Amino acid sequence: MLLDRGAEVNAQGGRYGNALQAASFRGYEKIVQILLDHGAEVNAQGGEYGCALQAASSKGHEKIVQILLEHGAEVKAQGGECC
Template sequence: MLLDKGADVNAKGGYYGNALQAASYRGNETIVQLLLDNHADVNAEGGKYGNALQAASSEGNEAIVQLLLNNHADVNAEGGEYGNALQAASSKGNEAIVQLL
Protein backbone atom coordinates (compact mmCIF):
# COMPACT_ATOMS: atom_id res chain seq x y z
CA MET A 1 0.00 0.00 0.00
CA LEU A 2 2.85 2.40 0.80
CA LEU A 3 4.46 1.78 -2.57
CA ASP A 4 1.11 2.36 -4.27
CA LYS A 5 0.89 5.69 -2.46
CA GLY A 6 4.28 6.75 -3.82
CA ALA A 7 6.66 5.79 -1.01
CA ASP A 8 10.31 5.93 -2.05
CA VAL A 9 11.47 2.30 -2.26
CA ASN A 10 15.06 3.49 -1.82
CA ALA A 11 14.54 5.89 1.08
CA LYS A 12 17.55 5.83 3.39
CA GLY A 13 17.82 6.09 7.14
CA GLY A 14 17.28 4.24 10.35
CA TYR A 15 18.94 1.25 11.94
CA TYR A 16 18.86 -0.90 8.80
CA GLY A 17 19.58 1.89 6.34
CA ASN A 18 16.70 1.07 3.98
CA ALA A 19 13.63 -1.13 3.59
CA LEU A 20 15.40 -3.81 1.55
CA GLN A 21 18.05 -4.29 4.20
CA ALA A 22 15.42 -4.49 6.96
CA ALA A 23 13.33 -7.06 5.07
CA SER A 24 16.46 -9.05 4.20
CA TYR A 25 17.60 -9.13 7.82
CA ARG A 26 14.16 -10.16 9.06
CA GLY A 27 13.88 -12.94 6.46
CA ASN A 28 10.75 -11.60 4.81
CA GLU A 29 11.12 -13.05 1.32
CA THR A 30 7.77 -11.70 0.09
CA ILE A 31 8.68 -8.13 1.02
CA VAL A 32 12.20 -8.48 -0.42
CA GLN A 33 10.71 -9.62 -3.73
CA LEU A 34 8.14 -6.80 -3.67
CA LEU A 35 10.86 -4.22 -3.07
CA LEU A 36 13.05 -5.65 -5.83
CA ASP A 37 10.07 -5.71 -8.20
CA ASN A 38 9.64 -2.00 -7.45
CA HIS A 39 13.27 -1.21 -8.31
CA ALA A 40 14.87 -1.23 -4.86
CA ASP A 41 18.63 -0.75 -5.17
CA VAL A 42 19.97 -4.21 -4.32
CA ASN A 43 23.39 -2.70 -3.56
CA ALA A 44 22.28 0.32 -1.53
CA GLU A 45 24.69 1.03 1.31
CA GLY A 46 24.00 2.14 4.85
CA GLY A 47 22.68 0.91 8.16
CA LYS A 48 24.15 -1.54 10.62
CA TYR A 49 24.88 -4.29 8.10
CA GLY A 50 26.08 -2.14 5.22
CA ASN A 51 23.80 -3.71 2.61
CA ALA A 52 20.95 -6.19 2.19
CA LEU A 53 23.21 -9.11 1.23
CA GLN A 54 25.26 -8.75 4.39
CA ALA A 55 22.10 -8.45 6.50
CA ALA A 56 20.62 -11.63 5.03
CA SER A 57 23.95 -13.45 5.29
CA SER A 58 24.38 -12.56 8.94
CA GLU A 59 20.99 -14.04 9.82
CA GLY A 60 21.28 -17.18 7.72
CA ASN A 61 18.48 -16.26 5.33
CA GLU A 62 19.61 -18.54 2.51
CA ALA A 63 16.58 -18.00 0.26
CA ILE A 64 16.98 -14.26 0.51
CA VAL A 65 20.71 -14.42 -0.13
CA GLN A 66 19.97 -16.38 -3.31
CA LEU A 67 17.24 -13.91 -4.32
CA LEU A 68 19.59 -10.96 -3.82
CA LEU A 69 22.37 -12.68 -5.76
CA ASN A 70 19.91 -13.43 -8.57
CA ASN A 71 19.21 -9.70 -8.66
CA HIS A 72 22.89 -8.79 -9.01
CA ALA A 73 23.83 -8.06 -5.41
CA ASP A 74 27.54 -7.29 -5.18
CA VAL A 75 29.02 -10.24 -3.30
CA ASN A 76 32.20 -8.22 -2.63
CA ALA A 77 30.57 -5.04 -1.31
CA GLU A 78 32.27 -3.80 1.86
CA GLY A 79 30.97 -1.99 4.90
CA GLY A 80 28.73 -2.62 7.84
CA GLU A 81 29.29 -4.53 11.04
CA TYR A 82 31.00 -7.56 9.51
CA GLY A 83 32.86 -5.92 6.65
CA ASN A 84 31.24 -8.00 3.90
CA ALA A 85 28.65 -10.74 3.38
CA LEU A 86 31.17 -13.59 3.45
CA GLN A 87 32.51 -12.50 6.81
CA ALA A 88 28.94 -12.12 8.12
CA ALA A 89 28.02 -15.66 7.06
CA SER A 90 31.31 -17.09 8.30
CA SER A 91 31.03 -15.49 11.72
CA LYS A 92 27.65 -17.16 12.26
CA GLY A 93 28.74 -20.53 10.86
CA ASN A 94 26.33 -20.39 7.92
CA GLU A 95 28.06 -22.94 5.68
CA ALA A 96 25.34 -23.00 3.02
CA ILE A 97 25.51 -19.23 2.62
CA VAL A 98 29.30 -19.29 2.52
CA GLN A 99 29.00 -21.75 -0.37
CA LEU A 100 26.49 -19.51 -2.18
CA LEU A 101 28.73 -16.50 -1.82
Protein backbone atom coordinates in the same frame (compact mmCIF):
# COMPACT_ATOMS: atom_id res chain seq x y z
CA MET B 1 0.30 -0.56 -0.14
CA LEU B 2 2.81 2.15 0.78
CA LEU B 3 4.67 1.71 -2.50
CA ASP B 4 1.41 2.01 -4.41
CA ARG B 5 0.81 5.31 -2.62
CA GLY B 6 4.19 6.75 -3.58
CA ALA B 7 6.56 5.67 -0.81
CA GLU B 8 10.21 5.93 -1.89
CA VAL B 9 11.47 2.36 -2.24
CA ASN B 10 15.11 3.45 -1.77
CA ALA B 11 14.64 5.86 1.14
CA GLN B 12 17.68 5.80 3.41
CA GLY B 13 17.84 5.94 7.17
CA GLY B 14 17.52 4.02 10.38
CA ARG B 15 19.31 1.04 11.82
CA TYR B 16 19.09 -1.05 8.64
CA GLY B 17 19.77 1.69 6.10
CA ASN B 18 16.70 1.05 3.93
CA ALA B 19 13.62 -1.15 3.63
CA LEU B 20 15.37 -3.83 1.55
CA GLN B 21 18.05 -4.30 4.19
CA ALA B 22 15.47 -4.44 6.99
CA ALA B 23 13.36 -7.03 5.16
CA SER B 24 16.49 -9.04 4.29
CA PHE B 25 17.68 -9.02 7.90
CA ARG B 26 14.29 -10.12 9.21
CA GLY B 27 13.86 -12.89 6.63
CA TYR B 28 10.78 -11.48 4.92
CA GLU B 29 11.10 -13.14 1.49
CA LYS B 30 7.85 -11.79 0.04
CA ILE B 31 8.67 -8.22 1.08
CA VAL B 32 12.19 -8.51 -0.35
CA GLN B 33 10.71 -9.62 -3.67
CA ILE B 34 8.10 -6.83 -3.66
CA LEU B 35 10.76 -4.21 -2.95
CA LEU B 36 13.00 -5.53 -5.73
CA ASP B 37 10.04 -5.62 -8.12
CA HIS B 38 9.42 -1.95 -7.31
CA GLY B 39 13.02 -0.96 -8.08
CA ALA B 40 14.83 -1.28 -4.77
CA GLU B 41 18.58 -0.91 -5.29
CA VAL B 42 20.00 -4.32 -4.40
CA ASN B 43 23.47 -2.89 -3.64
CA ALA B 44 22.40 0.21 -1.70
CA GLN B 45 24.82 0.94 1.14
CA GLY B 46 24.06 2.13 4.64
CA GLY B 47 22.93 1.03 8.03
CA GLU B 48 24.38 -1.39 10.50
CA TYR B 49 24.89 -4.21 7.98
CA GLY B 50 26.16 -2.24 5.00
CA CYS B 51 23.92 -3.83 2.37
CA ALA B 52 20.99 -6.23 2.02
CA LEU B 53 23.21 -9.21 1.16
CA GLN B 54 25.23 -8.79 4.34
CA ALA B 55 22.06 -8.34 6.41
CA ALA B 56 20.51 -11.55 5.03
CA SER B 57 23.76 -13.49 5.34
CA SER B 58 24.27 -12.43 8.95
CA LYS B 59 21.01 -14.16 9.90
CA GLY B 60 21.40 -17.22 7.65
CA HIS B 61 18.49 -16.40 5.33
CA GLU B 62 19.65 -18.56 2.40
CA LYS B 63 16.58 -18.01 0.20
CA ILE B 64 16.90 -14.23 0.50
CA VAL B 65 20.61 -14.43 -0.25
CA GLN B 66 19.75 -16.35 -3.42
CA ILE B 67 17.09 -13.81 -4.42
CA LEU B 68 19.52 -10.92 -3.88
CA LEU B 69 22.27 -12.66 -5.87
CA GLU B 70 19.81 -13.28 -8.73
CA HIS B 71 19.13 -9.52 -8.74
CA GLY B 72 22.82 -8.63 -8.98
CA ALA B 73 23.93 -8.26 -5.36
CA GLU B 74 27.65 -7.56 -5.15
CA VAL B 75 29.34 -10.46 -3.35
CA LYS B 76 32.42 -8.44 -2.40
CA ALA B 77 30.54 -5.44 -1.03
CA GLN B 78 31.96 -4.03 2.20
CA GLY B 79 30.63 -1.62 4.72
CA GLY B 80 28.45 -1.29 7.75
CA GLU B 81 29.37 -1.64 11.38
CA CYS B 82 29.17 -5.45 11.27
CA CYS B 83 31.39 -6.02 8.27
